Amino acid sequence: MTVVSVSMPESLLERLDEFAEEHGYTGRSEVVREASRNLLGEFEERDLEGRELMGVVTVVFDHDTSSAEERMIQVRHEHEDVVVSNVHNHVGDHYCMELFVLEGGLEEISAFVRKVRATDVLSVDYSVIPVDEFEAGLAESS
Structure with missing residues (x-):
């Protein structure tokens, strides 16, 4: 898997880490991957x-x-x-x-x-x- 560097404010990074922990994700990378898939799929609804x-x-x-x-x-x-x-x-x-x-x-x-x-x-x-x-x-x- 390719490693990507992303810049974000510290407060957002803290929220991301809290979210990962609270919802049982293995880490921030898993959250970012899922969020990316969701964002990319938002407007791809063919209907x-x-x-x-x-x-x-x-x-x-x-x-x-x-x-x-x-x-x-x-x-x-x-x-x-x-x-x-x-x-x-x-x-x-x-x-x-x-x-x-x-x-x-x-x-x-x-x-x-x-x-x-x-x-x-x-x-x-x-x-x-x-x-x-x-x-x-x-x-x-x-």
């Missing part, structure tokens, strides 16, 4: 290709030590075609949360999430659902 999707992306960052707020504005403008709504909230004394509501295809939403993840943020969480499944659920309940 989402060619369908109109709606999604929610939540981003948390430290506004005192990060230029993430400016970058979030840039990413939003670069992806105006999929960003339906955006809300900015202050959380605690030092954190901001951005909530993006998206609508578009898999490629467009994937590109948006990739750009957000490439920014200096603490957390990125998202979910997507095909619009036609949502519409079908509404029709059934009528």
